[in-house]
Amino acid sequence: xxxxxxxxxxxxxxxxxxxxxxxxxxxxxxxxxxxxxxxxxxxxxxxxxxxxxxxxxxxxxxxxxxxxxxxxxxxxxxxxxxxxxxxxxxxxxxxxxxxxxxxxxxxxxxxxxxxxxxxxxxxxxxxxxx
Amino acid sequence: xxxxxxxxxxxxxxxxxxxxxxxxxxxxxxxxxxxxxxxxxxxxxxxxxxxxxxxxxxxxxxxxxxxxxxxxxxxxxxxxxxxxxxxxxxxxxxxxxxxxxxxxxxxxxxxxxxxxxxxxxxxxxxxxxxxxxxxxxxxxxxxxxxxxxxxxxxxxxxxxxxxxxxxxxxxxxxxxxxxxxxxxxxxxxxxxxxxxxxxxxxxxxxxxxxxxxxxxxxxxxxxxxxxxxxxxxxxxxxxxxxxxxxxxxxxxxxxxxxxxxxxxxxxxxxxxxxxxxxxxxxxxxxxxxxxxxxxxxxxxxxxxxxxxxx
Numbered sequence: 311x312x313x314x315x316x317x318x319x320x321x322x323x324x325x326x327x328x329x330x331x332x333x334x335x336x337x338x339x340x341x342x343x344x345x346x347x348x349x350x351x352x353x354x355x356x357x358x359x360x361x362x363x364x365x366x367x368x369x370x371x372x373x374x375x376x377x378x379x380x381x382x383x384x385x386x387x388x389x390x391x392x393x394x395x396x397x398x399x400x401x402x403x404x405x406x407x408x409x410x411x412x413x414x415x416x417x418x419x420x421x422x423x424x425x426x427x428x429x430x431x432x433x434x435x436x437x438x439x440x
Numbered sequence: 441x442x443x444x445x446x447x448x449x450x451x452x453x454x455x456x457x458x459x460x461x462x463x464x465x466x467x468x469x470x471x472x473x474x475x476x477x478x479x480x481x482x483x484x485x486x487x488x489x490x491x492x493x494x495x496x497x498x499x500x501x502x503x504x505x506x507x508x509x510x511x512x513x514x515x516x517x518x519x520x521x522x523x524x525x526x527x528x529x530x531x532x533x534x535x536x537x538x539x540x541x542x543x544x545x546x547x548x549x550x551x552x553x554x555x556x557x558x559x560x561x562x563x564x565x566x567x568x569x570x571x572x573x574x575x576x577x578x579x580x581x582x583x584x585x586x587x588x589x590x591x592x593x594x595x596x597x598x599x600x601x602x603x604x605x606x607x608x609x610x611x612x613x614x615x616x617x618x619x620x621x622x623x624x625x626x627x628x629x630x631x632x633x634x635x636x637x638x639x640x641x642x643x644x645x646x647x648x649x650x651x652x653x654x655x656x657x658x659x660x661x662x663x664x665x666x667x668x669x670x671x672x673x674x675x676x677x678x679x680x681x682x683x684x685x686x687x688x689x690x691x692x693x694x695x696x697x698x699x700x701x702x703x704x705x706x707x708x709x710x711x712x713x714x715x716x717x718x719x720x721x722x723x724x725x726x727x728x729x730x731x732x733x734x735x736x737x738x739x740x741x742x743x744x745x746x747x748x749x750x
C-alpha cells in the first residue's frame with residue numbers, strides 16, 4: 311500500500327491531505343457536540359480503505375466522488391469569500407475572518423485538490439497497482 | 441544552519457509579539473457617574489486606555505479578535521482593581537446548523553467573569569451579565585453594550601460593600617452576543633450546567649443608555665413571574681416605568697432555553713425609544729444618557745441587593 315501511495319503522489323497527496331483536513335474538522339466538531347462533519351469524513355475514509363485492495367473501480371469511484379464533494383465545498387467557500395471581499399457582506403467577525411484572504415487561499419487549494427482527484431481517478435493512471 | 445537561525449528569529453519575534461504591556465486604570469472615583477463614564481469612555485474609544493509602557497490605546501470597536509483581547513485585559517484589570525479574581529472562560533461552539541459546520545470553523549471566544557462570594561456560606565449563585573462585543577467594524581458600541589457593562593460593573597462595586605450577602609454573585613462579561621446564536625452566553629449557560637452551579641436567577645443587561653423622553657422607562661424581557669414581580673416592585677418604589685416584552689434576541693434567552701430563571705433588561709427598545717445608531721459608527725460616548733444609566737443602575741442594584749440579602 312505504501313509503495314503504491316509513494317509512486318502515485320499526484321493522486322494520493324491531494325486525497326490524503328484533503329481527507330486529513332476534513333478529519334481534523336470532524337474531530338474538532340465532535341469534541342463540541344456536532345457530529346455530521348466527522349460522520350462525513352468517516353464515510354469516505356472507510357469506503358476508500360475498504361475498496362483500496364479489493365475493488366479498484368469502486369476505489370476510483372469513491373475518490374472521484376470525494377473530489378467532486380471537495381470541489382463543491384471549496385467553490386461555495388470561494389463564492390462567499392469573493393462576495394465578502396467585494397461587499398463586506400458579513401458584519402460578524404467570526405464569518406468575516408473565515409471568508410477573508412486566508413480563507414480564500416485555503417478554498418483555492420482545495421479546489422485544486424478536487425480537480426486533481428477528479429481528473430486522475432482512473433485505474434490506468436495508477437502505477438504499481440497490485 | 442541558516443534555516444535554524446531563521447526559525448529561531450521567527451520564534452523570538454512571535455514571542456515578543458505576545459508580550460502585552462499591562463493596562464493601567466485610574467483609581468476609581470466613589471462617584472458612580474464618573475466610574476461609568478470612565479468605563480464607557482475607554483471601551484468606546486472616547487478616552488484612552490493606558491498601559492504600563494505609557495502607551496495609549498483607543499479602541500475603535502470591540503469587534504476584531506485583537507480588540508476583544510484588549511477588552512478582556514481591560515476587564516481583568518477592572519476586576520483585580522476591585523480586589524476580586526477574574527476568570528477567563530474560553531469556549532468553542534458549533535454554528536447554527538450542521539451545514540454551516542461543514543463549511544466553516546466553530547465559533548470561539550472568551551467570556552470573563554468574577555465571583556463575589558457570599559458573606560455566609562452558600563451554594564446559590566446570582567448571575568449578572570452583559571455582552572462586551574460590538575456588532576460591526578468601527579462601531580464604538582457606547583450604548584450597545586458599553587452601557588450594560590458600566591451598569592453591571594457599578595452594581596458589582598456596590599455589592600462588594602453589602603455586608604450580609606447570603607448568596608454568591610457572578611458578574612460576567614459575555615463575548616459574541618452579536619453573532620447569530622449569542623455564542624458567549626450560550627457557552628456560559630452550558631458551563632454553569634457542567635459545573636453544577638446552583639443558580640438562583642440570571643439577569644442580563646443590553647442597550648441601557650438611551651432615553652429620549654427622559655421617562656426612565658426600562659423593558660424587562662421574558663421575565664419569570666417571580667422576577668417580574670421583583671423588578672416591578674422596585675421600579676415602582678424608584679418611580680421607574682416598566683414594560684414587559686417578549687424579546688428573545690439577546691443573552692437572557694440563552695439561559696431561558698437551558699431552563700434557568702432569567703430576564704433581560706434594556707431601554708425602551710420595543711417602544712422605539714432608541715437612538716437608531718445601534719451597530720453604526722455613531723454609537724458614541726457622546727450619545728449616552730448617563731442620568732438614565734444611573735436610574736437603571738439603581739433599579740438593578742436594588743433587585744440584586746434584595747436577592748443577595750434574601
